[in-house]
Amino acid sequence: MILNVLNFKSNYLGRVINMINKDIKIHIVGDILSDSGYSSHVRQLSLALNKIVDVSLEFGTFPGWELKVPQEIIDMASRNYSRETILMINQPQYWEFGLSKKPKHFIGFLIFEGNTIPQQWVDICNDSRIDQIWVPSK
DSSP states (O other): OOOOOOOOHHHHHHHHHHHOOOTTTEEEEESSSSSHHHHHHHHHHHHHHTTTEEEEOOOOOOGGGGGGGGHHHHHHTTOOOOTTTEEEEEGGGHHHHHHTOOSSSEEEEEEOOSSSSOHHHHOOOOOOTTEEEEEEOO
C-alpha cells in the first residue's frame, strides 16, 4: 500500500514555495512513514518543494519501506544535501540532530497548537545557528 500523500493546496505551502530561492538544495529531515501530523507535513512539503528545487530526504527506515512510498520519495532519499540547507520538521528539542551536521543554513519547521510554547523551545528557537523557523498558519 502506498502512503496517502495528501493534496497540498493549503495556503501556507503556496506561500512557502513562493519564498524559495529556486537555486538552493534542501535536505529535509523528518519522519515520513508514520500516520502522524508531522509525517504528513514532511511528505507534503517534500513532494511540493521537490517540484521546484533539488530536495534530499532523511528519515528512519525499516525493511521494505520502499514498497510503501512513491518513487519520488525513494529518489529524494537517495540524495544527500545535508551540508546545504537543512529543513528539519520536528519539535525543537530534536533540531540539534540537524544542527550538528553544520549545514550552511538551518530551517526549523514547528507544528504546535496552543497559546504558549515551552520555555525550553524558546531557548532553542533563539539559537544563533537557526536561520528561520517555519510554522503552518491560516
